[in-house]
Amino acid sequence: MPPWSDFEPFIVSGLALGGVYALSGVGLVVLYRATGVLYLAFGAVGAMGALIAWSLGRENVPGWLTWLVCIAAAAVITLGYGLIFGPALAKRDPLVKAVATIGLTLILYGLMDLLWTSSGGQARSESLPTDNGGFSIGQIQVDWTQVIALAAGVVITVGTGVFLRYTKLGTAMRAMANDREITATLGVPVRKVEAAAWLGCGVLAGVAGLLLADLAALDATTLTFLVISSLAAVLIARLRSITLTFAAAILIGLLHDLLTPITALSNYQNMTPFVLAAAGLLVMSRRRVMTQSREEA
Amino acid sequence: MGADLGLRSTAGRQTSRRRPGRPQLIRAAVITVLLLFVLFGFPQLLSLYYIDTMTQVAVYSMVTLALGVLVGRVGLVSLGQVAVLAIGAWVAARLLFATAQPYPVILLEAGLITMVAGMVTGLPALRLRGLYLALITLMLAGAITVVLATVNFPNGGHGFLGYNGSLVHIPPIRRPSVAGSDPAYFRYAVIVAILMFLLVLAHTKTKPGRAWAAIRQSEPAALAAGINTTLYKLWALALASFITGVAGGVLAGAVHYLYSIGFPTQDSITLLAVTLMGGVYSMWGAVVAALLYQFLPALLNNWGVSADWLTILFGLGVLQVLTTAPAGLADQVPKDLARLARLLSRLLSRLLGRRTPAPGKTT
Numbered sequence: 001m002p003p004w005s006d007f008e009p010f011i012v013s014g015l016a017l018g019g020v021y022a023l024s025g026v027g028l029v030v031l032y033r034a035t036g037v038l039y040l041a042f043g044a045v046g047a048m049g050a051l052i053a054w055s056l057g058r059e060n061v062p063g064w065l066t067w068l069v070c071i072a073a074a075a076v077i078t079l080g081y082g083l084i085f086g087p088a089l090a091k092r093d094p095l096v097k098a099v100a101t102i103g104l105t106l107i108l109y110g111l112m113d114l115l116w117t118s119s120g121g122q123a124r125s126e127s128l129p130t131d132n133g134g135f136s137i138g139q140i141q142v143d144w145t146q147v148i149a150l151a152a153g154v155v156i157t158v159g160t161g162v163f164l165r166y167t168k169l170g171t172a173m174r175a176m177a178n179d180r181e182i183t184a185t186l187g188v189p190v191r192k193v194e195a196a197a198w199l200g201c202g203v204l205a206g207v208a209g210l211l212l213a214d215l216a217a218l219d220a221t222t223l224t225f226l227v228i229s230s231l232a233a234v235l236i237a238r239l240r241s242i243t244l245t246f247a248a249a250i251l252i253g254l255l256h257d258l259l260t261p262i263t264a265l266s267n268y269q270n271m272t273p274f275v276l277a278a279a280g281l282l283v284m285s286r287r288r289v290m291t292q293s294r295e296e297a
Numbered sequence: 298m299g300a301d302l303g304l305r306s307t308a309g310r311q312t313s314r315r316r317p318g319r320p321q322l323i324r325a326a327v328i329t330v331l332l333l334f335v336l337f338g339f340p341q342l343l344s345l346y347y348i349d350t351m352t353q354v355a356v357y358s359m360v361t362l363a364l365g366v367l368v369g370r371v372g373l374v375s376l377g378q379v380a381v382l383a384i385g386a387w388v389a390a391r392l393l394f395a396t397a398q399p400y401p402v403i404l405l406e407a408g409l410i411t412m413v414a415g416m417v418t419g420l421p422a423l424r425l426r427g428l429y430l431a432l433i434t435l436m437l438a439g440a441i442t443v444v445l446a447t448v449n450f451p452n453g454g455h456g457f458l459g460y461n462g463s464l465v466h467i468p469p470i471r472r473p474s475v476a477g478s479d480p481a482y483f484r485y486a487v488i489v490a491i492l493m494f495l496l497v498l499a500h501t502k503t504k505p506g507r508a509w510a511a512i513r514q515s516e517p518a519a520l521a522a523g524i525n526t527t528l529y530k531l532w533a534l535a536l537a538s539f540i541t542g543v544a545g546g547v548l549a550g551a552v553h554y555l556y557s558i559g560f561p562t563q564d565s566i567t568l569l570a571v572t573l574m575g576g577v578y579s580m581w582g583a584v585v586a587a588l589l590y591q592f593l594p595a596l597l598n599n600w601g602v603s604a605d606w607l608t609i610l611f612g613l614g615v616l617q618v619l620t621t622a623p624a625g626l627a628d629q630v631p632k633d634l635a636r637l638a639r640l641l642s643r644l645l646s647r648l649l650g651r652r653t654p655a656p657g658k659t660t
Contacts, residue, residue: 038428038432085616085620088620089619089620092619093427093428094427094428095374095427095428095431096619098428098431099374099431099569099573099615099619100615100616100619100620102566102569102570102612102615103570103611103612103613103614103615103616103619104612104616105566105612106566106567106570106608106609106611106612106615107608107609107612107613108612109608109612110605110606110607110608110609110610110611110612111605111609113603113605113608114603114605114606114609221563224563225562225563228435228436228439228562231432231435232436235429235432235433235436267443267446267447268443268444268447270439270443271439271440271443271444273436273439274436274437274439274440274443275436275440277432277433277436278433278436278437278440281425281429281432281433281436282421282422282424282433
């Protein structure tokens, strides 16, 4: 077992990673609750935004503008998909809706590989100016990007909780999570509320893509499939509670990074989200009563 | 329950009891001629490049067949089939290096061991349904991929894992003595695939097929009708794992060398996409899916077109299948061809100046 000081830097990076997973997870849960769609293209749209931002950055477009473009691109793609395929698949099973977003993932993934080809071996990187500044706690160096990542996770989780609890739109979303038909009968503009959820999820995908491009790597494959880690957090929360999603995401991020110094386990550190999600799901599915209700699982 | 991806009901029909009618005989004859052509015509006509590609098609037709059974017959969506294929290939490679058993025995063993592995991991997962089951298979596949990346495929080393990182001359994985050359191995792979298709046919036409159809329609209703849903779901999982394991064994001999990077988790996602595009309700769909998955990339590669276009096409295909054609290409293409034929005959009769309505317009 390595000494404790070896673990310290990984606490910070783990918390930062967990923060981004939490932010992504909250986006996924809110969209799932409002529309019934598990948005598996979350990582792909974030990656698309980040790559567009990278290309703009090379053309000497100011940084803040490229970040906005990144978020806007992810939001527009997500909203567009939601407006076209949301109503078309509204009455289908959640599984069908989720598989359909795999279609979007493949389209985006193919496009990204075509436009920003990775075969040339040229590594891209996106670095935010917040990487340079920072402070230290004891021996540990902390940069502002890491602080922003964790803070964004916390703020989004709390903010979304407050939004769902106290605003009219949030209440409408919660109502739709229970029953779309009844909500529509009560006079809630269902399509508009869904569009708002898609837009919100897209914005979060853009933010997550930008942060992960800096914290992890600016690479279409990595970013597209990092969503699986957030998905693990969402699954532990059973696609329901955003508080639980936040906790699970932080746990996954921390555990993943803390395994790095342990040589016996570091090869297996990428299993962390999968193992936690599988264990969580299996434990929580014990003694479940089979029902014929529309609410799946 | 709504794990059903489509709208059709393809319950095991009771036709097997009756004597086969003329259409069935004709169909059987056509399929036989087609298979004979594939077995004996292809090695004569195709270049070595395409023979190797068609061997891959034969291998992956088994994989998509197994996935088609899970998705189309029982309504269980798995996002982890490539990991199952990797387990089959790993077991077969290990046995081929360790023993001198005949190839068919190795294939059987690889299938059975993969089946046990699939059942052990699948039994707890079967408590979940629909979306959750699909996602847990994705998680399990991700975990298996990480383990494989560390363990590596056997390369002729010793010990349980059979991997020796410092080997300079890695021996190739052997092929059966009767099928050493590429064309012969292609025939071997096709014959194994035919046996697997017959195995599935034997299931879908009998009691398990009917039980699966009931489970797919509604699991609570199937339970109420006295069907042991856990048993039949596990049975489907065992069958699918067995077939995929055998496919892994055939794959090991086909490529000679196996690497863990050849089985990434995202391939399972693409595999589901092509299986849905091919069509999960008919066994032809599995062949179409394998052609999409292995033949099209080889063709595009030969033409110098980027495979990324194919990824985009698969994405569009999934969206199209899910929104408008739940039975996939295997169902849609014959219908579209019939529609085209009607349109052409109508145009033709109009051109010839006849006012008589074209045949088949009554639909």
